[in-house]
């Protein structure tokens with residue numbers, strides 16, 4: 001029987017730490033870490049998983065992109081391992097999209113993110129990869145990159161009204177319609193200030 005790593009959950013300090021750069025992407029340890037992340041991502045039916053989510057504070061994540069009911073226009077990207085990622089540029093245009101996180105089970109959020117990014121990283125052979133990512137692929141990349149910097153999707157919510165539990169997720173679609181998928185809006189503050197009561 002295959003055993004899967006325990007996923008670190010909201011409150012675990014590893015999720016709030018800045019993960020360390022990988023020195024040697026070709027090392028057997030990084031290959032094993034990538035394999036563990038891929039297996040856990042599939043087991044949890046996620047489209048991305050970052051090393052701190054299995055309690056390894058290194059700048060590594062895995063991701064994929066595929067069409068689904070919430071992202072009908074998503075580009076198809078086979079599962080990849082991303083090491084020491086960087087964002088070179090990001091579009092001013094932001095899109096709202098529905099996200100969840102393996103480390104915050106039971107919740108979904110409506111999160112604004114750049115519609116497109118130019119990103120760069122190393123693969124498991126140590127080769128530099130540079131790509132423009134759009135739509136769900138850009139969203140997943142940025143969500144996972146945030147994990148390497150100790151940032152969670154909760155920090156990116158424009159309002160706590162944009163956070164719902166599993167059984168209420170369809171309400172986020174209702175909230176999306178009046179906002180419109182696309183909106184040129186600035187990044188929200190990391191820690192939204194509550195309205196005065």
Ligand SMILES: [Zn+2]
Nearest residue numbers: 100101102103
């Ligand atoms: Zn996450």
